[in-house]
Amino acid sequence: MNVQQIKQRFGIIGNSSKLDHAIEIAIQVAPTDMSVLISGESGTGKEIFPKIIHQFSPRKHGQNIAVNCGAIPEGTIDSELFGHEKGSFTGAHESRKGYFEVANEGTIFLDEVAELPISTQVRLLRVLEAGEFLKVGSSKVLKTNVRVVAATNVNIENAIQEGKFREDLFYRLNTVPIIVPALRERKEDIHLLFRKFANDFAERYRMPAISLEDDAVYLLTNYRWPGNIRQLKNITEQISVIEKNRKISNEKLKQYLPIYEGSKLPALYKPVDSKTFSSEREILYKVLFDMKKDMNDLKRLVHEIIETDDNNINLENVNTHILKDIYTEGHKINESKMRKPVEIKNESRPETNIVDTEEIIEESLLLVDKEIELIKKALEKHKGKRKNAAMELGISERTLYRKIKEYEIES
Numbered sequence: 001m002n003v004q005q006i007k008q009r010f011g012i013i014g015n016s017s018k019l020d021h022a023i024e025i026a027i028q029v030a031p032t033d034m035s036v037l038i039s040g041e042s043g044t045g046k047e048i049f050p051k052i053i054h055q056f057s058p059r060k061h062g063q064n065i066a067v068n069c070g071a072i073p074e075g076t077i078d079s080e081l082f083g084h085e086k087g088s089f090t091g092a093h094e095s096r097k098g099y100f101e102v103a104n105e106g107t108i109f110l111d112e113v114a115e116l117p118i119s120t121q122v123r124l125l126r127v128l129e130a131g132e133f134l135k136v137g138s139s140k141v142l143k144t145n146v147r148v149v150a151a152t153n154v155n156i157e158n159a160i161q162e163g164k165f166r167e168d169l170f171y172r173l174n175t176v177p178i179i180v181p182a183l184r185e186r187k188e189d190i191h192l193l194f195r196k197f198a199n200d201f202a203e204r205y206r207m208p209a210i211s212l213e214d215d216a217v218y219l220l221t222n223y224r225w226p227g228n229i230r231q232l233k234n235i236t237e238q239i240s241v242i243e244k245n246r247k248i249s250n251e252k253l254k255q256y257l258p259i260y261e262g263s264k265l266p267a268l269y270k271p272v273d274s275k276t277f278s279s280e281r282e283i284l285y286k287v288l289f290d291m292k293k294d295m296n297d298l299k300r301l302v303h304e305i306i307e308t309d310d311n312n313i314n315l316e317n318v319n320t321h322i323l324k325d326i327y328t329e330g331h332k333i334n335e336s337k338m339r340k341p342v343e344i345k346n347e348s349r350p351e352t353n354i355v356d357t358e359e360i361i362e363e364s365l366l367l368v369d370k371e372i373e374l375i376k377k378a379l380e381k382h383k384g385k386r387k388n389a390a391m392e393l394g395i396s397e398r399t400l401y402r403k404i405k406e407y408e409i410e411s
């Protein structure tokens with residue numbers, strides 16, 4: 001069965017090459033018993049791939065159980081997965097089979113596998129390596145023949161570095177990786193999905209389907225969609241129910257698109273040159289740098305006035321001089337230089353020498369130094385929690401980890 005037939009059978013919408021590649025891998029690995037790790041952001045549709053793998057495997061007549069590991073309390077997760085004996089804990093009034101026992105000869109899908117406690121990860125590793133497990137409260141070793149497919153929306157490698165996920169378990173699960181692309185990486189599919197959802201909701205609510213004007217289509221396809229397909233579907237449903245005018249304009253669509261961490265609406269593209277900044281943080285650095293140059297020029301001018309003892313300086317000329325220096329001589333200022341004491345002589349009183357012993361230490365305004373400072377402050381604020389620090393800084397957790405390693409920052 002080819003990719004197009006798989007899409008029709010499982011109701012997959014999209015023509016993205018990245019999506020097709022993920023489906024092809026699922027088809028190829030399905031006949032084997034290899035463990036599969038599906039990674040991708042929340043809302044991208046990862047749950048479809050375990051169904052594809054199970055349906056085209058020799059286990060298709062067995063059980064296919066999906067378990068959301070993040071939705072089960074830590075105190076009961078072992079019982080849910082491996083079962084328990086009667087009286088093994090408070091409330092265990094009778095013996096119970098776990099998912100691994102029930103799904104014998106079938107497939108078990110562990111969604112959000114990175115949320116498993118470390119102790120449960122040890123049990124899972126034993127199942128993957130030897131096909132053995134123990135019920136909670138039992139010493140009898142049980143056997144199971146289960147094909148494990150796992151999924152996660154977090155960076156497992158970062159979780160390993162933070163001690164939240166076992167490295168050996170990662171390698172056992174990641175025998176075959178499948179990466180599901182985010183919706184923003186499938187721009188050609190966004191409007192197609194919107195039309196599909198709009199028609200579905202029109203049929204459900206018995207009303208005309210909504211459509212988009214051209215400028216609204218551009219906005220739709222260039223929005224970042226942090227919630228991916230799930231968010232697109234929800235917004236389509238909102239518009240379908242609320243809007244009386246079934247032709248949606250650009251301005252009307254904007255009202256339904258939440259803005260996260262600043263604007264994520266599309267911006268006009270301009271070639272990058274010396275006056276173009278890739279982020280708001282760089283713009284802020286530029287403003288601070290210009291302010292620092294202003295202060296340095298003012299200090300230099302005051303010293304020049306004192307040295308020349310010129311009481312007739314025209315203030316208008318001074319302002320012109322400052323502005324000219326700011327834009328033409330700013331590059332001559334050394335940020336790391338410490339100002340030396342300045343000896344000031346008064347010609348009318350030769351015997352008096354005034355020595356200015358103030359030391360002015362310039363603060364470093366290099367982007368790298370500021371970036372290190374911001375990362376340290378964010379980590380300190382969130383007590384070393386990199387995920388929260390990354391959200392505070394407006395960058396991905398993977399980028400934050402790379403910068404911490406690059407700058408050798410202790411966290």
